[in-house]
Amino acid sequence: MKDEGGRARGLRFGQKLAFGTPEVGLALAFVAINSWLLYFLVNVAGLSPLLAGIAFLAGRLFDAVLDPLVGRWSDRMRHTVGRIPAIRWALVPTALAYVSIWVLPALVEPTVLKFALATGGFMLFSFFYTLVSIPRIALLPDLVPDYDARTGQVSINMIFIFVSVLVAIAITPALVIGFTGVEELAATPAFGWIATAALFAVLGILSYLPFLFAIPDAQPSPAPPVRPLGADVRSLFATPGYGRVIAIFGTSVLATLIVQSMVPFYLESWVGLPGSAQAPILGGIFLLSILCFPAWASIGKRMGKHRAMILGCAIYCLFLALVPFVPRASMTPFLIGICALSGIGISAINLFPWAMLPDAVDMDAQTHGAPREGLVYAVFIFTQKMAGSLAVFWNAIMLAIFDHQAGRAVQAEGTLAAFVWMTGPIPLAILVVTILLCIGYPITRAMQARARAGTTARNVLA
Template identity: 25%
Template sequence: MSGSLPRGVRLGYGAGSVATGAFGTVPGLMLLPYLTDSLGIGALAAGAIVFLPKAWDVVLNPVAGRISDRTVDPRGPRRPWLLRAGLTLAVAFALLFAAPGLGSRGAEAAWVLVCFLACATAYAFFQVPYVAMPAELTSSYAERTRLMTWRVAILALTILVAGASAPLIRDAVGGRDGYRVMGAAMALVIALGVVAAYAGTRRAPVGAVEPGPGSLRDQLRIVAGARDFRLLLATFVVQALATGCMLAGVDYLAGDVLGRDGAASILFACFVGPALLLTPAWSALGARVGKKRGYLLASVVLAAGALLAATARVAPFGVVVAAVALVGVGYAGAQVFPLAMLPDAAAVDARRTGSSRVGVYTGVWTAGETLGLALGPGVFALVLALGGYRSSTDGGAVQPDGALDAITVGFSVLPAVLVVASLVWLARYSLTEQEVDHP
């Protein structure tokens, strides 16, 4: 488990980010507009539909972690769940945007709610084992950073492909059929990522898992007492909330504030392009200055870009593009470092106690991330409602100035404030490379 991993294993593990990236991006980008501008559901009700299934994941993720910790299978405790849950997720996702004409907004809203709940359940049993794997693949502090670099690079590429192509597919077909075709295409992307991750990790050097004793409640209590993990989690959750707000706002900013055809895809390309190029640079910087300092710097860059985007109503389009690109630069680092720091905290606990709680750690982690990303669209929907946003069934409603201001603030100022606030917790994180590699 020590030393460098084969490149094939790094690539195979990273391929799982095709599935997590597509599911993490497309609903956050497309589901709220689908509800408000295609099904005609009010902003507050739409926000609740987006939030509630993800809130269910907050409860389910630690359970999924506990179950994967205790799974006994010749393929290892994690890999079987990648295939089972991942393919279920792909099917449920295809159904999410495929609601037939049911004759009432209430029935169509219920369809979306049930399908999204199925997606969230399947995703919990894919994501938690997937995130748990690095702590078992290698015991090296530096190798985990390299592994996360591959994962985040693939994640960034997936966000670029899925986030930029989903609006284009929808707009090319048009109407509700556009959403149906887009949903089927993204389901195929998810399935490809699932199969690639399952096949690519078949020769991964996974150590034996020794689940910690006691009930799930006992395990959660111990994990909650891990100070550095708790601080890292709080930072990441608040930043996930900020990211969720920005994802939910892209389509509204592009269509209502900027009023430019294809602007949503352009903004996504500007967001992910720098991330693709600079993810290795963030990794190299972390090797020089440490993961914590790298994470702090990445967060500051992310917040600066978000704040610059507040000029969207008055600045030239190029300024908005530059702001989103700056967000992308910071976002790349703000993914590499915490995902590399998480297995450090879990491994230190396992070495200290002699038993592995990595599944519970990652279950709590993904529950927190899910909560943040779910709250993002919910908070953005609340901001829309406060601004007087007008829902419709054809996306053609003319929005008042208050709604345009709400879209801009929800996309820029609010996320910037949240990222800066998250640094209160990150500044107190203290786990070092010496503690991880040299106990």
Template identity: 30%
Template sequence: MNAPTSPTPEKVPLLTKLAFGSGDVGPAIATAIMSFFLLYFFTDVARLAPAAASVILLVTKTWDAVNDPLIGLLSDRINTRWGRRRPWLLFGAVPFGLAFFLLFQTPQLGDAGKFAYYLVVSLLLDTMFTVVNVPYTALTPELSRDYDERTSLNSYRFAFSIAAGLIAAVTHPIIVDAVAARSDVQTGYAVSALIWAVVCAAPFFFAFWGTYERHTPEEAESLPVLESLKRTVRNRAFRYAAGIYLLSWLVVQTVSTLIVYYLTYWLRRPEITPLVLLAVQGSALIWLFIWNVISRRVGKKGVYFIGMSAWVATSLALFAVQPDWPTWSVIALAALAGVGVAVAYLIPWAMLPDVIELDELETGRRREGAFYGLFVLLQKLGLALGLFAVGQVLSATGYITPPPGATAPITQPDSALLAIRLMMGPVAAVILLAGMVLVARFPITKASHEQTLRELEARRAASEPA
């Protein structure tokens, strides 16, 4: 799609917003299913020890430290007739879907063989996730320079993201249970993975067709790779935005991973899992649009403080919940948590384009790929740290892997149940409060960003031939 040629290019056409939003459907589905069910799949379906499963996740995300920034920098440098970012969506979509399908198979292997299989497939999926997701996220500043329009763009993106994650998270266990009733749970996971693999890959083709890239190849940055990474990390505003995102996403991933364990072993009500996930993700989807409106009045910092305060209160309440509490109270708390989840999705990503503009003013170069590569790394690092921490804590507190053929939740030791509640409640609350401290110190405001844009426009005007 060609970039619009109107005199106000900051405004993005609706079709482009929809196409851009669709590009996050695949990553959102994969992230939602892996966040809520991957560790549970490893421990209770594939029957890996929790400690072994968490090692697979840690090794995979260590590989991220290499491939995320690398793909980001490559997307800054590679120019084609389709642009710098969009070709990655076109050619990475199918391999991404295939790798996702392979992750949820259960090969008949010994413990060492299963460990090797899931490690290799996890590394493959992680690489393909990076190939499609880093260039996609780097499209944001290409579409508009307007402060509020970028918040709108990210609202569309995360509306698609949360809606897709909501549908996947709610229907995945329904599909698994329906197939398992006729076969077994392993086949249920395989069938569900096949369905979602196709759904993950398809939207990238619409995103490729419906978006555009504003910058010309001459604007691509040409710093050496290591120097570019050093400059990115040295950017003070980026460090704050990165810290905010890492802390927010760490809680999102940790709580997402624990929900199934919390409902299954603490409340003894695994059957309400789809309803609870619907409440969380459905609330987050609605609040995305509400926060988008509110942010125009109170700013991104104000939105973060309000939303995360609600989530902190919810975390403490979840620790207090007892198995005999009514189901409606659990669902109500899940919906309240969605208020904060929406902020965790929206605000850090809306901050990052402002950081990139400030960096352009300071360095004279646009380096979206480097910044977004590191940001996606933080997203997956949050996922890895959350899953690794949960796996290690469950192992250390005596979590029991269900025996083959178990059809009802077994009884877990009190130490494991307490660990699950602590990580869902007080631990999550403390991490969220740390993120609020960083938001209070974030150096970019709406006024300072507008001044940055004025200075950039003046610089561009001065460099144009008379």
């Protein structure tokens, strides 16, 4: 897996799959929380939308603050014990902490205690989730050095992610209803949600086993200089292209997660699809997305990653523009058509920022003299979590302002209008900003190759 200069050549196909399998566990947890935790806390645990939103935001803020700390710590551990030992230690606690998020709020009745347990459970999970996620993804630039091969590896990762998204978003209602026997999702007891969380936690542990057995740890390299965390983070934004890719990623996550966390409300109350009928339409979106990843990887190879991102955003924007015109008549050909647009566009939006980031790692190593993969990825993931938290909190505020009635599928017309705006026009405006940020993105294939060659030469001399 190395050439004569000591540089990683890449992963064999089996190792590529093994590197991608942990995305199952990570995505099941991350997407289920982003898509269903607000719904669970409001409709099942009985918190008000405002308190549920504050609990979610507090947990995500704590989670986000951990990311740069763990990322920098992982960079330092690379030069002593490696990145992987922390993952082995934290894997089972991560699974147990995930289940606690759904158990703790259901154990008590007082609102203050329910709120405190929801927040505390989320924070506990966030700590362990960070320990198993950042050290792993920080290995990618070193294991896959080629510009286009990175898009291929990220597309494999994304296939695993979207299979998990399919389960977390589309299959979750069916699992909860199946465990409880209650047809109306808003009226299901907590047991169904806890059993579903336990199933996801077991799948998460199993998903990491191929990675732990098949993937080598990081190769030795010059240690990054020791300086204050704030100075370390600020220095990242002196790297050409890094600030731009962070902004591209942050705005795209904000737009898509506003849609994602509002979709259950929109489908149930505006379109008239009960929870048991949502699985086919949501499942179709994500199956189409999975099928599109190889095509988008090929398009990115021909057009460049940032241009392919623009095309994917444009397709998703068309879907968002059509959301207000969906008939309120349950399943219709119009709904199926715009969901197809959603699946095609969301595939590119999820693929290309992650494929662009390893190139920024190379630019950072060239600019600052030492690789800092953990910190580079940590700030990226920090952005993801902050954007996701803002999206869910914003939707929670909208639910409170527009008088959402918990536990009911039928809502007032003003509430329904808010569902439409939050699922269509508002994320559309945000995604237009993403497109503008992609124009003129500076890190090209040739620039990445020069940066990688310079870093490799420096490592060989060291």
